Amino acid sequence: xxxxxxAAPPAAGSRSARAGPWLLIxxxxxxxxxxxxxxxxxxxxxxxxxxxxxxxxxxAAVLWAWILIGRDRIRLGRGELLALLxxxxxxxxxxxxxxFTSVQRLPASTAALLLYTYPPLTAVLSxxxxxxxxxARQWIAIALAVGGVALVLEGAHAGTPGQTALxxxxxxxxxxxxxxYAGYLVLCSRKLRNVPPRLSSAVVASAAxxxxxxxAIVRGAPWSPAEPAGWGWLGLLVLLSTVIxxxxxxxxxxxTAPSRAAVLGTAExxxxxxxxxxxxxxxxxxxxVAGGIVIxxxxxxxxxxxxxxxxxx
Numbered sequence: 001x002x003x004x005x006x007a008a009p010p011a012a013g014s015r016s017a018r019a020g021p022w023l024l025i026x027x028x029x030x031x032x033x034x035x036x037x038x039x040x041x042x043x044x045x046x047x048x049x050x051x052x053x054x055x056x057x058x059x060a061a062v063l064w065a066w067i068l069i070g071r072d073r074i075r076l077g078r079g080e081l082l083a084l085l086x087x088x089x090x091x092x093x094x095x096x097x098x099x100f101t102s103v104q105r106l107p108a109s110t111a112a113l114l115l116y117t118y119p120p121l122t123a124v125l126s127x128x129x130x131x132x133x134x135x136a137r138q139w140i141a142i143a144l145a146v147g148g149v150a151l152v153l154e155g156a157h158a159g160t161p162g163q164t165a166l167x168x169x170x171x172x173x174x175x176x177x178x179x180x181y182a183g184y185l186v187l188c189s190r191k192l193r194n195v196p197p198r199l200s201s202a203v204v205a206s207a208a209x210x211x212x213x214x215x216a217i218v219r220g221a222p223w224s225p226a227e228p229a230g231w232g233w234l235g236l237l238v239l240l241s242t243v244i245x246x247x248x249x250x251x252x253x254x255x256t257a258p259s260r261a262a263v264l265g266t267a268e269x270x271x272x273x274x275x276x277x278x279x280x281x282x283x284x285x286x287x288x289v290a291g292g293i294v295i296x297x298x299x300x301x302x303x304x305x306x307x308x309x310x311x312x313x
Contacts, residue, residue: 020255023248024264025299030245032271035108036279037241038100040233045226048100049216054223054234056096056209059242063202072196076203083191084200089207091184096208098177105170109152109282112272114174116149119263121182126258129186137301138260144298145266151291152269185261188253197250205242266295 041051067074076084102111119142127133192200216223225231253261270292276282 020252020261021264023252024256024261025267027245027248027252028265028268029271030240030248032112032268032275034099034237034241034245035103035112035272036275037233037237038103039108039280041225041230041237042104044230044233046230046234047216047219047221047223048097048104049212049219050221050223051234051237052096052100053209053212053216055237055242056205056212058234058238059246060202060205060209062238062243063198063205063247067198067202070198072198074199076195076199080192080195081203083187084195084203085207087183087187088192088200089204089211091180091187092204093208093211095177095180095184097212098173098180102170102174102177105167106174107276107282108280109269109273109276111170111174112276113149113152113269114171115178115181116266116269117146117175118178118182118185119145119266121179122185122258122261125182125186126189129190138263141263141298141301144294144301145263148291148294148298149266149269151294152273152288154287154291185253185258188250189256189258189261192250193254195250195254197247197254200250201243201246205246263298263301267299270295 038051042048066072099111099115102114105111106114123138123142188200225234252264256264273282273288273292
């Protein structure tokens with residue numbers, strides 16, 4: 001139970017709360033596609049910082065147009081604006097840069113899976129700063145999620161032809177992205193609950209594109225891919241992993257307790273491994289299948305824990 005009404009997510013039995021897990025699962029699919037799409041974009045000759053700039057700039061343009069057409073409110077409190085432009089935008093920039101770097105240096109499925117060391121970090125941060133009481137079922141679900149990720153990660157490593165060791169910088173960047181992601185979940189639950197998801201996404205994407213544009217200009221990075229097909233991959237990256245993914249993430253995180261959001265988000269490795277196998281030829285192994293089953297069990301246990309908590313309240 002949260003320490004204050006502001007920190008508490010919506011009542012778990014409400015329609016809003018029931019939608020939260022499904023929104024997070026949709027976000028998981030969209031973000032899982034990111035690893036594959038980044039591989040495709042960089043293979044077509046995109047510079048990393050230019051790609052990040054264009055991804056967030058195009059995403060922001062679509063989101064602001066959506067806000068204006070829908071006449072959404074564009075008012076933000078001072079605390080909300082500071083949260084979005086400060087730790088929100090900074091965190092998203094760090095997470096995106098580290099994740100894109102890891103995807104460049106590791107197999108796509110491996111990079112996506114390493115991100116999922118974040119559930120226990122989220123639970124610890126949520127208990128320390130968010131006032132959330134994490135019950136026994138949630139701790140079991142988190143342990144299952146981490147164990148499932150370990151199985152899938154081992155399977156991904158074993159299934160990569162010629163791969164004898166993981167790139168240390170790639171691993172470090174993926175783990176850094178995981179740590180920032182954990183803090184981001186807690187921030188959304190505490191500070192951004194009353195901000196419309198489209199507005200949150202638009203502000204963060206705008207700030208991120210500005211930061212990466214500055215870096216790209218200083219570096220003298222080329223803005224176009226070497227191959228025309230890169231523009232198509234960029235379009236998919238913007239649509240799935242920026243516009244739809246960010247919206248679903250913000251909307252789901254506002255409706256779901258952070259530790260539960262962390263566990264539900266572990267559907268992403270299952271999607272990531274499947275997409276990598278289909279589009280990049282990264283093979284599936286028995287360990288990956290077993291890990292996927294364990295992760296799904298963790299998601300189901302998380303939802304069961306939420307239901308039990310509701311009945312007790």
